Amino acid sequence: MTIDVIVCETCRQPDTGQEAGPEAGWTGAMFAALLEGVLASAGAEDVRVGTMRCLMSCRRPCAVHIRSPGRMGYVLGDLTPERSAVEALVGYLLAYGATYNGVVAYRDWPDGVKGRFVARIPAPDMQPLGK
Structure with a gap:
């Protein structure tokens, strides 16, 4: 099943507060290319x-926003356009792809994604967990 990863291309540089879209070659564009x-x-x-x-x-x-039909979706933040951050996200994506509902056990999360989750978004057709 296909997994979509949508990368924000207009994130601001945390050290300067300046917008840095793809033309500036910072977070979004660099992260997406490396990913x-x-x-x-x-x-x-x-x-x-x-x-x-x-x-x-x-x-x-x-x-980034991770989504796949019929699976829980997630927004993660505080990612850097560095290979180690991208590799951690890819490790998570591989674990996510192995699930039927998009819920990856915490023990299977790469260290590089821990503490970076912003939101969990249920798929439109998903029953609430625990029901």
């Missing part, structure tokens, strides 16, 4: 990467 490369190396053909002008997680840049 595509790491996914290709991992053979993760079922993961699609796209960008969006703003995910409205401005206090926690760089932000």
Whole structure:
């Protein structure tokens, strides 16, 4: 099943507060490009990467939204355009893809994604957990 990762391309640089979209070559564009490369190396053909002008997680840049039909979706923030951060996200995406509902056991989370979750978004057709 396809997994979409939408990367915010207009995150602000935390050290300067200046907007840095793809033309400035910072978080969103750099993160998305690095993510595509790491996914290709991992053979993760079922993961699609796209960008969006703003995910409205401005206090926690760089932000990404993970979604897949019938699965729980997630927004993560505080990601950096560094290989270690991208590899942690890819590790999480591989675990996410192995689930039927998008809920990855905490013990299976790579260290690089722990503490970076902003929101959990149920799929439109998903029953509330625990019901």
